[in-house]
Amino acid sequence: MASTSSALPTRVLLVCAAIGVATGILGGIAGLITPGVLVLTPYLYGLVLGSHVLPGIIAQEVLRRPLVALVTHVIAALIASAFNPAWSLRFIGTALLFGAIQEGVAALTRYRAWGAWRFFISAAVIGVLVAVVVFFAAHLSVLPLWAQIAYLVISVLGPVAWTAIGLGIGASLSRAGVARR
Numbered sequence: 001m002a003s004t005s006s007a008l009p010t011r012v013l014l015v016c017a018a019i020g021v022a023t024g025i026l027g028g029i030a031g032l033i034t035p036g037v038l039v040l041t042p043y044l045y046g047l048v049l050g051s052h053v054l055p056g057i058i059a060q061e062v063l064r065r066p067l068v069a070l071v072t073h074v075i076a077a078l079i080a081s082a083f084n085p086a087w088s089l090r091f092i093g094t095a096l097l098f099g100a101i102q103e104g105v106a107a108l109t110r111y112r113a114w115g116a117w118r119f120f121i122s123a124a125v126i127g128v129l130v131a132v133v134v135f136f137a138a139h140l141s142v143l144p145l146w147a148q149i150a151y152l153v154i155s156v157l158g159p160v161a162w163t164a165i166g167l168g169i170g171a172s173l174s175r176a177g178v179a180r181r
Contacts, residue, residue: 024079046155061170073099123163131155
């Protein structure tokens with residue numbers, strides 16, 4: 001006889017979808033303003049890119065289950081892609097990377113530790129990784145030294161700040177009864 005229990009029941013998938021749609025709209029807006037930020041104030045790009053941590057942070061804070069960060073990130077990336085279809089692969093790649101990092105940190109604690117510290121560790125890992133990769137990929141070494149330093153600091157702190165916002169949103173959703181355990 002086949003098992004009727006699912007790793008992600010319909011209720012969980014619906015919550016992931018709702019969070020994914022809301023954060024995907026924000027991700028789409030971030031994608032729309034990215035070219036302007038890169039041209040006018042490239043050192044602020046880490047703050048814009050950091051917003052993409054929200055789907056997984058909110059989903060994990062609300063649901064506290066395996067795979068919800070990854071599923072929610074993919075849904076958010078698909079929604080964001082509607083705003084800028086040319087960047088669909090970037091949105092999906094970012095979603096898979098950020099979701100995998102968030103799931104990986106949660107998996108290291110066997111999905112048992114849900115303190116804020118755990119979320120901030122994943123944010124710091126994402127921030128450092130993004131800061132280094134974008135610095136070289138976007139040739140930010142041509143910027144003045146102050147802008148390079150500002151970029152690196154903001155790129156690391158951007159995901160951390162968005163994580164704090166995501167934890168607040170997730171806690172509010174939990175208090176509202178979105179995910180009764």
